[in-house]
Amino acid sequence: MIELQQNNPLHGLKSETMVSELVDFYDWKILYAALRLECFNNNPSLESCLKFLKKTEWARERVESFYLYRFKSMPKGSAAQFELKPRERGFADGIVPRKPQELTVELIAEMREKATADYEEMKRNDSRPKKYGKDKPRAQDNYAQNKRSDKNRPAPSQDPSNPWGK
Numbered sequence: 001m002i003e004l005q006q007n008n009p010l011h012g013l014k015s016e017t018m019v020s021e022l023v024d025f026y027d028w029k030i031l032y033a034a035l036r037l038e039c040f041n042n043n044p045s046l047e048s049c050l051k052f053l054k055k056t057e058w059a060r061e062r063v064e065s066f067y068l069y070r071f072k073s074m075p076k077g078s079a080a081q082f083e084l085k086p087r088e089r090g091f092a093d094g095i096v097p098r099k100p101q102e103l104t105v106e107l108i109a110e111m112r113e114k115a116t117a118d119y120e121e122m123k124r125n126d127s128r129p130k131k132y133g134k135d136k137p138r139a140q141d142n143y144a145q146n147k148r149s150d151k152n153r154p155a156p157s158q159d160p161s162n163p164w165g166k
Contacts, residue, residue: 007091009072010064018067019049025071025100033108034070035062061086072097 010018022031023046032040037059039052053060064086068074074091081089 007093007095008087008089009068009074009097010087015050015053015060015063016046019053019063020046022063022067022071026103030103030105030108033105034103035066037062070103071100073099073101 026034028040028044031037032044037052039049039059053063068086068089069076074097075095077089077091
């Protein structure tokens with residue numbers, strides 16, 4: 001397992017070291033704008049942030065992903081890689097961390113707006129049938145489609161007193 005983790009910048013890295021590197025480079029405001037975690041906004045301190053991240057696994061994974069892909073500028077992995085937690089991901093031999101991505105609060109807001117616009121555009125262009133919501137066939141539509149047609153019904157008898165021929 002150690003051999004697999006040798007090319008992961010998170011391997012052997014303590015949360016305290018990771019957060020202090022991020023704060024030193026970006027500052028609390030930029031980290032809050034990028035990650036939207038209240039531990040970076042309300043009276044931020046290294047101790048309170050570490051306490052929150054220790055208790056909250058999803059927040060810790062979010063910070064670790066930010067560290068890998070924004071701070072260390074590691075290349076994005078395959079879909080299978082993203083199924084793994086950030087500390088379990090590996091990178092190919094020879095890939096080394098690069099310079100951190102320069103971020104500002106304004107740049108983060110622009111990136112968020114662009115991502116939202118791209119998502120809305122993708123939703124508008126999605127032509128696949130939806131399984132839920134307004135596009136799902138209603139039960140009465142299925143009933144109408146499965147109803148017997150007139151050609152499958154038995155012919156009524158010629159006797160007016162017995163319309164069903166019984």
